[in-house]
Amino acid sequence: MGKRYLIRSGIAPTDVKTPEDMVVNPRIGGNVGNLIYAFSVYRNLTTENVEIIPDNYRINEEDATEINEKYDAYIIPLADAFREAFVKQLKSYTKLFKKLNIPVIVIGVGLRAPFEPNLEEGFSFDKEVKEFVKAVLEHSSMIGVRGQITADYLTSLGFKEGRDHMVIGCPSMYSFGPALNIRDTTITKDSLIVLNGSKLSPDNVLKFTEGISMEYPNYYFIPQWQKELKMTYLGNEKLKKDTEYYPVDITHKFYEEDRVRFPINAKSWIDFLKTADLAVGSRLHGNITATIAGTPSLLIPKDARMRELTDYHHLTHIWADEITEETTLAALIEKVDFHSPEKRQKVNFDNFIQFLELNGLDHIYRHETEAPLDKKLEKAQLPSLVKPINQxxxxxxxxxxxxxxxxxxxxxxxxxxxxxxxxxxxxxxxxxxxxxxxxxxxxxxxxxxxxxxxxxxxxxxxxxx
Missing domain, CATH: 1.20.58 (Methane Monooxygenase Hydroxylase; Chain G, domain 1)
Incomplete structure (x- = not known):
C-alpha cells in the first residue's frame, strides 16, 4: 500500500501555476529560493509508492486530527528558521507537532546570525527553538541541520550532535544525486552572465554585481522576493530605497533593459540557468540552482547561514569583505575553482542518504528506476520565467x-x-x-x-x- 507524505511547501514542482496565480496567492514562502530545496525533497522522496502533498505553508494545531488520519509522515524542509521573525511559526509548529502521532522529519534547518556569531551569548529565540526541537525529536530519530554553525548552536542549547542532530547541508544540492557536473567555460564579453542579489547585501557587493552588467551586456538579473515578483509582473510594487545599487522599482536599468526574469517554478529556473555561462551574486539559491544545473557559479556570502553552507558544500565563493573598488570579475574567474563543489558532493550526498534512512524514509536511490518526478515533469506544461511589465x-x-x-x-x-x-x-x-x-x-x-x-x-x- 502506498504512502502519503505532507510537506511544508506552497507548490509542488509539477503544479502548473500561472504568474497571476503566483502573484495573487503567494506560494513561494516569500522567496522563490524555497522552491529549489523543496524540489530536491520532492524528487528524492517521490517513489512509485510515495505521494507528497504540499501543506501550502498552513500551520494550525486544529489540523492535527486530519493530518494523523490522512498522512504517513510530515516532512519539514526549512531555511534559516531559527530567527526572531520566525518565532511565531516555531511556536505554532511546536503546538501542532505535540498533537501528531506520525513521524515529523525536519530536513534542513539553519540559524540566522551575523557572519561571526557569538553562540555563547545566546539569542532571544533560544527558548522557542528548544521547545521546537524537543517536539520534533518526539517524532523522529534526528534533525538535519544546514551547517556546523547551526549544529554548534543546538549543542549549546543542550542537544547532542550525532544523536539529536546532524549536519546535512542544504537538500537542494542533492537534487540530482551524488555527482555534480559543472561545465568548463570561457568567459568573454559576449558570455551570458546571470546575476542575483539581495538588497540586504553590503553596498560594495551590490555595486560590484551591478558593475558586471556594465561590462558584460549579455546579462540577466533574477530577483527572488515575492515583492519583486509583484514588481516584475505588475510594476506597482516598490522596495524601500536604502541603496542606489539595487533595483527597488522598474525604473532601474535591469528592468529598463529587459534584463530581469523571475522564475515561478523550479524546473524552468534550472533549465534557464543551464543556458548560462556563469552565475554571480549574493543569493544562496540563485547560485546553488546554477550549480545543480551544471553552470559555474560565484557566491558572495553575507551572513552565518550562507557561510556554513559555503563551507560544508565547498561552494565557489569570494567573501564580501574581499571585494574592493578594484575587484573585477575577470580577475576572480582566474582565481577561483568552479569545480570545488564537485569534490565534496559524494561524501555529503551519502551523509544525506544516511539521514533519510535513519528517519525511516524511502528514496529513489534504493530503486533502479527513473525518478517518478522526472516523468511527471516531462508532461507538465510549466510557465517560463516572467518578463517585466514595462517591456x-x-x-x-x-x-x-x-x-x-x-x-x-x-x-x-x-x-x-x-x-x-x-x-x-x-x-x-x-x-x-x-x-x-x-x-x-x-x-x-x-x-x-x-x-x-x-x-x-x-x-x-x-x-x-
Missing amino acids: LEPEQLAGRLESYEKRRNKELKGIKEENKKYKTKDRKNKKKIRDLEKKNKHCKNVLDRKEIKIVRKLGDFLRKN
Missing part, C-alpha cells in the same frame, strides 16, 4: 492585466464564500476566519480595481495608436 507590447500588457483581474476576482470570490462558511459561533473557526481575512487583505492590496482600469486603458490606447 510588454500594448496588447501583451492589456492581456496580462485582464488575466490578473480575472484571477484576482476569482480568488476574492472564493475567500468570501469560504469566510461565510466559517462565520459561526464555534471558537475553533476563529483562526480560520483570521487567516482568510489576512489572505483577503493581501489579495486586495496587490493591485486594486482602479489601478487595473487605468493601466488597461493606457494599454488599449497605446495598442490603437
